[in-house]
Amino acid sequence: MKQTLILITAMILAGAVFAAPFPKGDPKAGKTLFDNAKCGACHASMMGGEGSRLFTRPERKVNSPDALLKQVKFCATQAGAQWFPDQEEHVAAYLNQQYYKFK
Numbered sequence: 001m002k003q004t005l006i007l008i009t010a011m012i013l014a015g016a017v018f019a020a021p022f023p024k025g026d027p028k029a030g031k032t033l034f035d036n037a038k039c040g041a042c043h044a045s046m047m048g049g050e051g052s053r054l055f056t057r058p059e060r061k062v063n064s065p066d067a068l069l070k071q072v073k074f075c076a077t078q079a080g081a082q083w084f085p086d087q088e089e090h091v092a093a094y095l096n097q098q099y100y101k102f103k
């Protein structure tokens with residue numbers, strides 16, 4: 001019984017380490033996509049010049065990996081980026097690595 005519990009705990013812990021929120025996302029590819037789609041320009045005009053403050057401000061809207069991916073999809077449409085789902089995941093992985101840091 002005790003061994004089973006230890007095993008289950010170990011599996012949960014291992015899962016938490018390896019199951020990053022965007023396992024298929026490539027942050028490097030995401031940065032390129034983000035820069036090329038000029039995502040920052042619109043945010044910058046909203047934030048008085050420093051667009052990345054949108055992701056770090058205390059009252060930011062995105063509070064989970066799911067919400068991050070949703071917002072990336074929404075904004076990609078706004079920006080006319082026409083990304084495929086895997087590209088959206090790259091961008092979400094980039095923003096997560098750089099700013100949101102969801103585990």
Ligand code: HEC
Nearest residue numbers: 037039042054055060061062071072075076078079081091
């Ligand atoms: C036409 C303007 C515009 C463009 C272009 C744009 N966004 Fe946004 N973005 C917004 C607005 C408006 C919000 C919501 C801000 C709010 O409600 O406080 C937002 C919010 C966000 C957030 C959530 C910030 C938070 O509060 O946590 C993310 C993530 C995001 N955008 C990603 C992107 C990405 C990726 C792109 C490029 C594809 C992009 N945006 C392009 C207007 C834009």
